[in-house]
Amino acid sequence: MLPKSIHPSLEPQPKTIHTKATITSSLTSLLKPRFSPQNPRTWIIFTVLFIQILLLCNLRSFSSSIPTPLPSTVVHHSSRAQDQCGSGKVFVYDLPRTFNHEILQNCDNLNPWSSRCDxxxxxxxxxxxxxxxxxxxxxILPAWxxxxxxxxxIIFHNRLLNHRCRxxxxxxxxxxxxxxxxxxxxGKFLWLNWTAVERDxxxxxxxxxxxxxxxFKRSNGWDHFITMGRIxxxxxxSVDHDxxxxxxxxPxxxxxxxxxxxxNPWDYFDVGVPYPTGFHPRSKSDVTxxxxxxxxxxxxxxxxFAGAPRRAFRNDFRGVLLSQCRDSGESCRTVNCTGTRCSNGTSVILETFLDSDFCLQPRGDSFTRRSIFDCMVAGSIPVFFWRRSAYLQYEWFLPAEPGSYSVYIDRNAVNNGTVTVKNVLEKxxxxxxxxxxEKxxxxxxxxxYANTKHGLEGMKDAFDVAIxxxxxxxxxxxxxxxHKWK
Incomplete structure (x- = not known):
């Protein structure tokens, strides 16, 4: 037997070594006759490749000009949120209940004479x-x-808890x-003999x-606000016994x-907001x-004129107006508001305002009256005798031009008999x-103030204007x- 090393079938075969130069030379010799400039196939192939490259470039350019589609709801939501809260965002402090909820729970004790729960x-x-x-x-009756x-x-607190920008x-x-x-x-401490400590x-x-x-420490209170529901x-x-x-x-x-x-018109930090009336629409359609x-x-x-004389006041101007109203016959209607008859509004007051072109608005215990807003909500035109009754109070809420929606009569001229209210209004x-x-x-x-959690869709009420x-x-x-002081 022959040794394994020299067995014919197992003997190593010689390898054929192809160098890069050899391969290139072989391909060139193979393709040269096919891609010769004289060969028509060469021109056909180059033409097809050129057209494909041109189409590919055009398609890429066309597709890049088409914007990437985004869900319309996402775009609408983000722009809407930005628009709604572009003015600002509000944080409501979670005060201890003793400063709000417990005060309401004790509604029986908020008035020295009667319950305020209703x-x-x-x-x-x-x-x-x-x-x-x-x-x-x-x-519209349910809105009253x-x-x-x-x-x-109460109204501002409830609305701010549900404010879209809270x-x-x-x-x-x-x-x-x-x-x-x-x-x-x-409120309960304004009468009787409560001490200054109890009132504060x-x-x-x-x-x-x-x-x-x-x-609060960061801003020293400059970006804080509060509603104080009285004048x-x-x-x-200023002193304890006052x-x-x-x-x-x-401080x-x-x-x-x-x-x-x-x-107070001379205090920058005081802002006048409308007295609440009895009309609290549930929707924009209620208002319309x-x-x-x-x-x-x-x-x-x-x-x-809806009100009562102030007989305890010297030269009571209300008494003068009531006298002129009586002298005007059917041209003037009065509502006797002696005592508390008109405290929260009555059907007689609203009906009187609805039936009158003008409503007289002298000052009350202070310069303003809720009657101003009851009158205007009824579409009656207010007649003022003190500029501080409205013009220097509610700039955010009333037209800039006083004469566009109201009449001003010099009270001194009425007092001394130079003019009568009837003669002025008849002109x-x-x-x-x-x-x-219409204004x-x-x-x-x-x-x-609307009776909704989120306000009137597409319409601003007094709360919205204030915020x-x-x-x-x-x-x-x-x-x-x-300039801010420290």
Missing amino acids: SLSNQGFGQSAAALAGIIPED HWTDQFVTE VKEPESATAFYIPFYAGLSV RHCDMMLRWVMDQPF TWDFRR WGSSCIYK GMRNVTRLLIER LWQNFVRTRQRNSLFC FTKEEVRQMR VIEYIPRLI EGVFKRFKEQEQPEF
Whole structure:
């Protein structure tokens, strides 16, 4: 047997080694006759390749010009959110319940003489005004309530808790709301012999809590605001034995914006907001129906006055107006509001305003009256005798030109007999009265507080106007030219 190493079948075969040069030479020799410029196939192949390359480039350019499709809901939602909260975002402090909820729970004890539970019920709107049936359209009747004039604290608190721009993280807030029911808490202490300490107790406790919060310390209160549901003078006691609380004069309140139903025109931090009326629409259609109703209402009296004389006041101007009204015969209607007859509105008051072209608005115990807003909501044109009754109070809510919606009569001329109210009002033509009434009707949405969690879709009510105003002033305060004291 032959050794394995030399067995013919197992003997190693010689390898053929192909170098790069050998391969290239072989391919060239193979393809040269096929791709020769003289060969027609060469031109056909190059032409096809060129067309394919050209089409590919054009297709890429065309596809890049088509925008990448995005879900329409996503785009709409993001732009809508930006639009809705472009003015600012609000953080609502979670105050201890003793400053708001417990005050409401003790509604039986908020007045020295009677319970306030009915008037503060229904989230502050009060009982349904069923007695207005037959006076106003049936479709709008559910939007009317017997609303107390001192409930803005409840209304603002409830709306801010549901505000579309409310944030739970204070770091992202533009404004900080303090939900302290200052007006309700001090109401019971305004009469009888309560001490200064008792009248200030709730305010002092609240300020100790708020001033300890990091975001109050950061701004020293400049981006904080509060609703105080009474007139400013109820919180401006300068000495212990005087009227009211000294809450506004406390150091912690110095830089806090205050929304009040009557402001001090010379205090930057006071902002006047409309008194609550009885009309709280549930939708934009409620407002439109009401506007059309008051626009087409037949009015049989030239002017009216709802109020009572102030006989304890020297030279009581209300008494003068009542006397002129009686002397005017059927041209004037009066409503006797002696005592508390008109405190939360009555069907007689609304009917009187609805039937009159003009309504007289002298000052009350202070310069403003809820009657101003009851009158305007009814489409009646207000007649003022003090500029501080409206023109220096509610700039965010009323037309800039006073003569477009109201009449001003010099009270001194009325007092000394130089003019009579009737003679002044009779000089307005029907067209002038119509134009003034139309301006009043146009502004009704800005004077009322809606009965909804999120406001009126597509329409701003008094709450919306107030919050937008707060956001705007806080942004203005951040401008370099705005001077802030420490």
